Amino acid sequence: MTRQKLVVVGNGMAPGRMLEHLFTLAPDTYDVTIFNAEPRVNYNRLMLSPVLSGEKTYEDIITHDDAWYADNGIILHKSAKVSGIDRGAKTVTSENGITASYDKLVIATGSSPFIIPLPGKDLDGVLTYRDLDDVEKMLVAAKSGGRAIVIGGGLLGLEAAAGLKMQGMEVTVLHLMPTLMERQLDPAAGYLLEAEFVRRGIEVRTKANSHEILGTEDGKVRGIKLDDGTIIEASIVVMAVGIRPSTDLAKATGLDVNRGIIVADDMRTSDPDIFSLGECVEHRSMCYGLVAPLYEMAEVIASNLTGGSSTYTGSVTATKLKVTGVDLYSAGDFAEGEGREEIVLRDGAAGIYKRLVLKDNRIIGAVLYGETSDGPWFFDMLKKGTDVSVMRDTLIFGQAYQGGDPLDPTAAVAALPDDAEICGCNGVCKGKIVTAIKDKGLTTLDDVRAHTKASASCGTCTGLVEKLMTATLGDAFNPQAVKPVCGCTHHSHDEVRRLIKVKGLKTIPAVMQELEWTTSQGCAKCRPALNYYLVCDWPDEYADDYQSRFINERVHANIQKDGTYSVVPRMWGGMTSSKELRAIADVVDKYNIPAVKCTGGQRIDMLGIKKEDLPGVWEDLGKAGFVSGQAYAKGLRTVKTCVGSDWCRFGTQDSTGLGIKLEKFMWGSWTPAKLKLAVSGCPRNCAEATCKDIGIICVDSGFEIHFAGAAGLDIKGTEVLGLVKTEEEALEYVVALAQMYREQGHYLERIYKWAKRIGLDEIRQQIMDDAEKRQGYFDRFVFSQKFAQVDPWSERVSGKDKHEFKPMAAFSLEAAE
Amino acid sequence: MNVMSQTWVAIGDLTEIPVLGARCVKNGDMTIAVFRTADDQVLAIEDKCPHKNGPLSQGIVHDNCVTCPLHNWVISLETGRAQGADEGSVRVFPAKQEDGKVYLALTV
Ligand code: SRM
Ligand SMILES: Cc1cc2nc3c(=O)[nH]c(=O)nc-3n(C[C@H](O)[C@H](O)[C@H](O)COP(=O)(O)OP(=O)(O)OC[C@H]3O[C@@H](n4cnc5c(N)ncnc54)[C@H](O)[C@@H]3O)c2cc1C
Ligand code: SF4
Ligand code: FES
Numbered sequence A: 001m002t003r004q005k006l007v008v009v010g011n012g013m014a015p016g017r018m019l020e021h022l023f024t025l026a027p028d029t030y031d032v033t034i035f036n037a038e039p040r041v042n043y044n045r046l047m048l049s050p051v052l053s054g055e056k057t058y059e060d061i062i063t064h065d066d067a068w069y070a071d072n073g074i075i076l077h078k079s080a081k082v083s084g085i086d087r088g089a090k091t092v093t094s095e096n097g098i099t100a101s102y103d104k105l106v107i108a109t110g111s112s113p114f115i116i117p118l119p120g121k122d123l124d125g126v127l128t129y130r131d132l133d134d135v136e137k138m139l140v141a142a143k144s145g146g147r148a149i150v151i152g153g154g155l156l157g158l159e160a161a162a163g164l165k166m167q168g169m170e171v172t173v174l175h176l177m178p179t180l181m182e183r184q185l186d187p188a189a190g191y192l193l194e195a196e197f198v199r200r201g202i203e204v205r206t207k208a209n210s211h212e213i214l215g216t217e218d219g220k221v222r223g224i225k226l227d228d229g230t231i232i233e234a235s236i237v238v239m240a241v242g243i244r245p246s247t248d249l250a251k252a253t254g255l256d257v258n259r260g261i262i263v264a265d266d267m268r269t270s271d272p273d274i275f276s277l278g279e280c281v282e283h284r285s286m287c288y289g290l291v292a293p294l295y296e297m298a299e300v301i302a303s304n305l306t307g308g309s310s311t312y313t314g315s316v317t318a319t320k321l322k323v324t325g326v327d328l329y330s331a332g333d334f335a336e337g338e339g340r341e342e343i344v345l346r347d348g349a350a351g352i353y354k355r356l357v358l359k360d361n362r363i364i365g366a367v368l369y370g371e372t373s374d375g376p377w378f379f380d381m382l383k384k385g386t387d388v389s390v391m392r393d394t395l396i397f398g399q400a401y402q403g404g405d406p407l408d409p410t411a412a413v414a415a416l417p418d419d420a421e422i423c424g425c426n427g428v429c430k431g432k433i434v435t436a437i438k439d440k441g442l443t444t445l446d447d448v449r450a451h452t453k454a455s456a457s458c459g460t461c462t463g464l465v466e467k468l469m470t471a472t473l474g475d476a477f478n479p480q481a482v483k484p485v486c487g488c489t490h491h492s493h494d495e496v497r498r499l500i501k502v503k504g505l506k507t508i509p510a511v512m513q514e515l516e517w518t519t520s521q522g523c524a525k526c527r528p529a530l531n532y533y534l535v536c537d538w539p540d541e542y543a544d545d546y547q548s549r550f551i552n553e554r555v556h557a558n559i560q561k562d563g564t565y566s567v568v569p570r571m572w573g574g575m576t577s578s579k580e581l582r583a584i585a586d587v588v589d590k591y592n593i594p595a596v597k598c599t600g601g602q603r604i605d606m607l608g609i610k611k612e613d614l615p616g617v618w619e620d621l622g623k624a625g626f627v628s629g630q631a632y633a634k635g636l637r638t639v640k641t642c643v644g645s646d647w648c649r650f651g652t653q654d655s656t657g658l659g660i661k662l663e664k665f666m667w668g669s670w671t672p673a674k675l676k677l678a679v680s681g682c683p684r685n686c687a688e689a690t691c692k693d694i695g696i697i698c699v700d701s702g703f704e705i706h707f708a709g710a711a712g713l714d715i716k717g718t719e720v721l722g723l724v725k726t727e728e729e730a731l732e733y734v735v736a737l738a739q740m741y742r743e744q745g746h747y748l749e750r751i752y753k754w755a756k757r758i759g760l761d762e763i764r765q766q767i768m769d770d771a772e773k774r775q776g777y778f779d780r781f782v783f784s785q786k787f788a789q790v791d792p793w794s795e796r797v798s799g800k801d802k803h804e805f806k807p808m809a810a811f812s813l814e815a816a817e
Numbered sequence B: 001m002n003v004m005s006q007t008w009v010a011i012g013d014l015t016e017i018p019v020l021g022a023r024c025v026k027n028g029d030m031t032i033a034v035f036r037t038a039d040d041q042v043l044a045i046e047d048k049c050p051h052k053n054g055p056l057s058q059g060i061v062h063d064n065c066v067t068c069p070l071h072n073w074v075i076s077l078e079t080g081r082a083q084g085a086d087e088g089s090v091r092v093f094p095a096k097q098e099d100g101k102v103y104l105a106l107t108v
Helices: A013-025 A045-053 A066-071 A132-143 A155-166 A187-199 A248-252 A291-305 A375-384 A409-414 A430-440 A445-452 A462-476 A493-502 A508-514 A526-537 A551-555 A578-590 A611-623 A655-666 A727-744 A751-758 A760-769 A771-788 A792-797
Strands: A004-009 A030-035 A062-064 A075-077 A082-086 A091-094 A099-101 A104-107 A111-113 A126-128 A147-151 A170-174 A203-205 A210-215 A221-226 A231-233 A236-239 A243-245 A261-263 A274-276 A281-283 A318-320 A328-332 A340-347 A352-359 A362-369 A421-423 A565-567 A595-598 A604-609 A636-641 A675-680 A694-699 A702-707 A719-724 A809-811 B006-013 B021-027 B030-036 B042-046 B060-062 B065-067 B074-076 B095-098 B101-107
Touching: A004 A013, A004 A099, A013 A030, A013 A062, A013 A291, A045 A132, A045 A155, A082 A248, A126 A132, A132 A147, A132 A155, A132 A236, A147 A155, A147 A221, A147 A231, A155 A170, A155 A187, A155 A236, A187 A203, A187 A328, A187 A352, A187 A362, A187 A508, A221 A236, A261 A274, A274 A291, A318 A375, A328 A375, A362 A375, A409 A462, A421 A462, A430 A445, A430 A462, A445 A462, A493 A508, A493 A526, A508 A526, A526 A727, A526 B060, A565 A611, A578 A604, A578 A611, A604 A611, A611 A792, A636 A655, A655 A675, A655 A694, A655 A727, A675 A727, A694 A727, A702 A727, A719 A727, A719 A760, A727 A751, A727 A760, A727 A771, A751 A760, A760 A771, A809 B006, B030 B101
Parallel strands: A004 A030, A004 A104, A030 A075, A104 A274, A126 A236, A147 A170, A147 A236, A170 A203, A261 A281, A636 A675, A675 A694, A809 B021
Antiparallel strands: A082 A091, A091 A099, A111 A243, A210 A221, A221 A231, A318 A328, A328 A362, A340 A352, A352 A362, A565 A604, A595 A604, A694 A702, A702 A719, B006 B101, B021 B030, B030 B042, B042 B095, B060 B065, B065 B074, B095 B101
16 A cells, blocks of 8 residues: 655644654554754753753753654654645645645644734844743843843743743743732632742732833843833843744635634544644634643544544643742632632641632642642542542542541640650740640640740641640630631631731731631631731731722722712811812712711711712812811721810810821821721810720820720720820820731721720830830831821822723623523 | 523723722613622622622622622622522623633623
C-alpha cells in the first residue's frame, strides 16, 4: 500500500504528541511533512519559565531532536510559516515559497499572545511571552538590569515575573483584577499568592489599569502610565494578558471559524480531510489553554488518521503554577452556589489554604495553596464524580488520612510528652501549662496566657492550648465561653483585634486566611467589623473596602424605608446662619425634597431624596460650605451644645465654641459604634451632656468630662472621667478617650458597654493619670485623622464611586423568567 | 409566554460592577439588581426584598447571597429565596458574562 501524505501546520506541543501516537499505532501509514514558523524543533513550551529563571536550558526542554525527525522520516521545514492552503489542489504553501501536497492536513497553529492596544505598544522593549524567542529577548534585557513591568497577574505573567526577578531585575506586576489569578483561584488563595510574590521582592499592583506605555525619543520603552496617573519607570514591558487562538490561516482557507477553528468530536474541521487540534481549535464552544486537553485531542486524531473512529468529548482542566517554591493547584468550578457545600482548611502558620467545593457529595472544585500533593487525588475524584460521603469528615486532610482510625484530637494532645513544645513563640512546653492549670486553678484561656505566656503572641497554638485545657480540666473548661464574632470564625472580637496587630494583618483576605476563617468571604456581620478594625489599626495603609460597609456608609447617606435617602449636613455645634438655611431651602426646592426636619441632634434632615439625586444635592450643599454630617456613620455623629457663656446668664464657659472645636477636630473619624458628644455651659445641662457617649459640663473651675451615658435602647446617666482646667486639656482628654475606645471597642459596641467591660477605673487611670498613655492615644488619633478627614460628599461630587448613583442600563423590555 | 422569545441583552462591562457589589438596570417600571460575585459570576434578581420591598442591590454581598439593607434578611442570588428562618422569594433573571460583557435575558 502506498503511503499517504500527511502535512502538519505548526510544530507545537499538540501535534508533537499526535505524531508520537500515530507512529505507535501505525508507523508506516503516512509520509509526514511539518511546517513550523519557529526556527527550531519541538520543545516543551511549559518549561520556558524554568529557562527564563535560569533553572533549565533550551537543550533540557527539547521534546524531539533532529534525530527523531530523521528516524521517523519526517520532513521538518523550520522558519516556514504557511501562508496559504489550496483545498482544491490539496496543497499548502509557506511564506518562503515551499509547497507540499497532502491527503490529510492537520492545522495546529496554537495561539498568539493578546496585545492590549495601548499607545506605545509597538515600542522597542514591549515583549510577549509565548516562545523561546521571547525568552531570549527577556534574558538580553535582564542583563542590563532595571525594572520589568509585567502586565497580567495570571499564570504566564506570574511565571514571567518570578523568572525576571531571578534574573536580577526589579519587577512590578500590574493586574487589573483585585486578586491574582482570579480565574483559577478564589480571593483567599489569591491573597496568599500575592503575599508570596511580595515576599520575594516583586511589587504587585492589583486593580491597576495601564493607560499608556511611555517611550524614549529613540523608540525604546521608558515606563508605563496608569489610569490613575501613576508613572512607573521600566526598561521592558511584558504583556501577558491572555491568548487568542491563531485562526487567520484557517479563516483565509474558508474553514468554519468562531473564536477558534471549529472541530467536531472526531477533530475534523468543516473540511473532512482537514483536522485541527491544540489551542487554535474550538470544540463544543470551548477553547483550551492548557496541554492536558490537547493531549487528549492528539490521541483522538492519531486514531482517526489510521482508520479509527475515536471521539473527543471535552476536558476538565487543572492548573498548577510553576514557580519554584510556590505550591498552588486549582481545578474545576469553585464558585459558591445553591446546593454547594465547601470544606475549608486553613493553617495560618504554615501558609496553607485548601478549599473543596462539593455538590451532591461529589467534588466539583478544588483550590489548594501551600500544600498541593493531594491535588491529583482530588482532581481524579472530581473527574470521576466519586461519591465522597463516607470520607467527608477527613477528606480535606488528604489521601493519607483515609482508611485508618481518625485520631481524636484531644486524645492526641493528651498523649504528647511533657516536654513537647506547645507555644513556639514563647517556648512553653506542655508540662509547664498543665502544672500551671493544676497548681493555680486556671480555668480560662486568658488565665493560661497571663500565667504561662502560652498562645499570648501569635496565637496560632490557641487550638492546642484549648485542647490541653480540655484534656486537663475535662468539662470544667468550655472554650466556647468566648463569643465568636460570627459563625465564620471561632475567634472573639478581642482575639481578632489582638491578632490583627500582632500579625500585622492589613487586608480582609489576610485576616480570614491567617485567622482561619471557615467561610471564603465572611458574612454581613464579620466583614464590616473587620473593615473597621483595619481602618482603625492601619489608617495610612489599609484600603477601605466599601463592599464590606453597610449601604449608609457606602453611599454616605441614610437609606429610608422606601429606598430613598436622607441627607443631614453638619451644622457645627448646632450653629447655623441665614446663608446656610437659604442654601438648604434652595436645595429642597430644586430637588423637590418631600420632608425637612430638625433632628434630635441639633441639625436639619432632608428626607426622601432619590439616590440618583444625591450627588446633585451634595454639590449644591457643598457650594454653601456644607460637609457630610455623617448621620449614617459608625463614627463621630453630632456634638450638641447649648448657648453657654456667649448668651446665657448662667453660662460658665464657651460651651458652643468648645463643641464646635471638638466637632471640627473629630469629624470623619470611624469608631466601633456611633459616637455622640455634647457640651453644656453649666450643670443645668441644656445640651443633655449627661446621657451622651462623651459629655462635658462646664463649671467655674473648668470642664467636667463625662462618658459612658446612654439614651437610646438603654438609658443610663454618664460617669465622671475627671475635671480639667482648660479648653485645650478638655479637647486632649476627650480625644484620647475616644482613641482608647476606637482601639479597644468591639464593632457595634457603644462606649458605655465598652467601659463596663474594660472597667471605669482602668479608663480613668489611663486617661487622667497616665500622661504618656494619654499622649500616645492623642497622637494616634491625630495621625488617623489625616486620612479620615476627607469630606465624602465632595469626593463623590468629583466622581468617586460614580457607579453607585446611576443605573447601569435602562430598557423597556420584559424580563424573562 | 411561549409566543415570546428570550434574548440576551448586553447591559455593559463587568468592570462597571464592583466585585461583591451590584448595579441596577431599569426595565420599564421594574428595577433589576445585577450582582457580581467574588469569582466574577453575574446574578440578577428583582431589586425588591420579599420582606418590605427593600432595595437588595444596596445590601452586603457574601456567599452568593445578599443581606437586605433594611432588616437584614438574607436572600439567595441564585434562587431568589430568603435563607434561614425567613420565608419569601424574589424574581430571578438569567444573567451571564462573556469576555467581560454582561448580559441579561429579556423577553421581546
Ligand atoms: C434623624 C434622627 C431622629 C430625628 O428626627 O431627630 C434619628 C434617626 C435615626 N436614628 Fe436615632 N436619630 C436621631 C437622634 C437620636 C438620638 C438623640 C441624640 O442623638 O441626641 C438618640 C439617642 C441617643 C443615642 O444615640 O443613643 C438616637 C438613638 C438611636 C438608636 C439607639 C442607639 C443605641 O445604641 O441605643 C438607633 C438604633 C441603632 O443605632 O442601632 C438609632 C437609629 C436611627 C436611624 C439611623 C435608624 C436607621 O438605622 O435607619 C434613623 C435614621 C433616620 C435618618 O435617615 O436620618 N437612633 N437617635 C436623629 C438624628 C440626629 C442627628 O442629627 O444625627
Ligand atoms: C510560558 C508558558 C508556560 C505554560 N505553562 C503551562 C503549564 O504549566 N501547564 C499547561 O498545561 N500549559 C501551559 N502552557 C500552555 C501550553 O504551552 C500550550 O497549551 C501548548 O503549548 C499549546 O500547544 P499547541 O500545539 O496548540 O500550540 P503551540 O505550542 O503554541 O504551537 C503552535 C506552533 O505553531 C506555529 N505556527 C503558528 N502559525 C503557523 C503557521 N501559519 N505556519 C507554521 N507554523 C505556525 C507557532 O510558531 C508555534 O510554534 C504554557 C504556555 C507558555 C507560553
Ligand atoms: S426613634 Fe429613631 S429609629 Fe425609631 S422611628 Fe424614630 S427615628 Fe427611627
Ligand atoms: S425589606 Fe428586606 S429585610 Fe426588610
